[in-house]
Amino acid sequence: MTSTIQLISPVDGRVYAERPCADAAQVDKALEAAATAQAQWKRRPLGERAAFCNAAADAMLAMKDEIAPELSWQMGRPVRYGAGELRGFDERARHMIAIAPEALAAVEPAPIYGFRRHIKREPLGTVLVIAPWNYPYLTAVNTIIPALMAGNSVILKHASQTLLVGERFAEAFRRANLPEGLFQNLVLDHEQTGRIIASARVQQVNFTGSVGGGRTMESAATGRFLGMGLELGGKDPAYVRADANLDHAVENLVDGSFFNSGQSCCAVERIYVDQTIYPAFVERFAALTRQYVLGNPLDEATTLGPLVSPQAADFVRDQIAAALSQGAKALIGPQDFAADVPGSAYLAPQVLVDVTHQMSVMRDESFGPVVGIMPVASDEEAIALMNDSEFGLSASIWTQDLAAAERLGNEIETGTVFMNRCDYLDPALAWTGVKNSGRGVTLSRLGYEHLTRAKSFHLRHEI
Template structure:
């Protein structure tokens, strides 16, 4: 009996889309066809591959009017914010611009006696397992450089954004990328694990939960298939006594609440120097109180539903536990009557929190953050590192040297000063601890999507 993968819309709880899950044999056959197309794709001039990827992205952008409300219906992001395609273009363009240099051979010697060099060779079949929170932005981080480097790509999206991979492949195919070079598959968890265990893929990039990453590692155990994993996060911010208070509040509130808090590098815990604490809390509460929770298809909505009611239930539980343990909920529920106890969840700011509370330790991935008062850098540093995750950290000060010194001691993948919740394609997107391993974008992204191959050529002379 054929299994069905279903997307339940958080907007109204209705079935938005369904697709049959491919059985193992059919999926394996499709991947085999993809593998057969890889050599010819890799043999194309690099400039041609870059141009085709750029055309694919351009075609995707042309679908904005369809894709934006589709995203709203699938995972709840308000249409007023548009699609993700500005970032998609920025990242794909940058990776295309640096490709020739990043993939160039490293020439050690070229003499009458020897040629010695290291080249970057594509892995072959790259499997991209993309999440629902930013279905296009997260996918392009691997799809664009993988294709540019000469790999073929198989993409599988989360069920919550079931149609995103299908649309992405459609755009690239219509732009001229050969059909077997970039394919979308609808797979259940069991078939996905079986394909990984059967060595169907040569590189796997997974973005999702820690549990999902552990499942990927178990499935790949003994296959030696390299994995790139971007998993959970609990990103901190530290607002120092010399910070620009208004800028810090505006940026950090947005970083905590945008996309209903469902951002990989969203801010979930804020540490504020005691001299600014009261003013920061007052301004943050006022800012959050102005959000409008509602139907994401309404242009006036600034905060849509969470992607699924079970995600909202987890955030509610964390908040309730914190309040029961002494935290104070600063946002008045009367301001958000649309909170329906299901996927629609009001934003919340908590004070009086401690690291004994789950809301300051476990990933919330929702519109809530806790604010703690600190006295100095050492106290803030200890709290920032008291976490199982390490994706980004946001530091607020006028002193770049101080930020760099503190940043050197933070267990994280990216250190920001006076900004947050941003991905710079020129820098490696990476994490540590339970956030995962590997890195995407930048020159390092190309290195991870290729393998080194050495040539040692001795010239025989009479």
């Protein structure tokens, strides 16, 4: 009997979409088609691959008016921000297409008379992309476009919460007339996904999700010698130095903490502020937070939508309650957000002070609209606290001293160091993490190295 996946909308708790999972025969057919198509695709000139990928990006953008409200129904982000994700999708897709000729070019060592030597970058085969719901277009495009540009085929398994995003990708490639079998969207449950990974019929798995999910991916791949890209959790810190532009820091850190209801791996979840400006920072931060409008994401006035589910909201509520019981102080009162209903997916943003690293809210990933703020007496104390985490995805330093930012950045255990900005992926830079935030690289020319393998040619032509 074929199982089904239900997409429960956080907007009203109803079933928004339902799809049957692929059966064993369909999975086998998809894997066979991917391998067959890739054998021909890898021989296509890079310019032809680029034409197909650009056409697919164009097709996706042509659907933007339908995608924005559809995204709100699926995962709760306010409709006013829907177009922003597609702008990011376009930026990343076009950048990775544009740099492909350089990134995939052969490596030519210094010439030696009588020999022709070079290193060719060859595609891996079939890449399985397991994408999350929180930024469903952005996270998926990070791998899909460069994988195809590198000569691979792609199978996409999108999150249950964003089933329709996978279908949008499939439709975009259909409109682009991509050769059949090269890109396929499959609806799969966890067991089916594990069987595909263990089958040795895919050569690379790129997963974005939780630390527990990453461990499951690695377990399924045991003994298969697969490439594995894992973008996992985050507990990203910010440090506001005494010389920071206070208004700029407050405005951007509030946004970095609460955009997408805090449901981002690189959301700012803990902030350390020089004690000399701490009172002013906290006062302005709380005041700006109170200006959010929590409500139905289909309403243009809404700036903060529901979390992805009531269970996700309750996890954050429990974190806040535990912190308060340990001595933390909440700066946002329930009277400020009438739409915050206990037990629902609608949760007001919260700012906590008097927090410590003994509290879950400062140690465990929240993935919701809550941030803790602590004063610090020195750069050294800030760095020690920033590094006191099992995660290391991104970190931000707020200062007007570039040299200090670079010096401190060298000491932070993280994949990306920001100065005076946060919560942004530059497609020209490597997106990666350390510690429990994962391994591997997407974006930038380095991202192509994880989607290809080296093949050396050592040809002696003078004997």
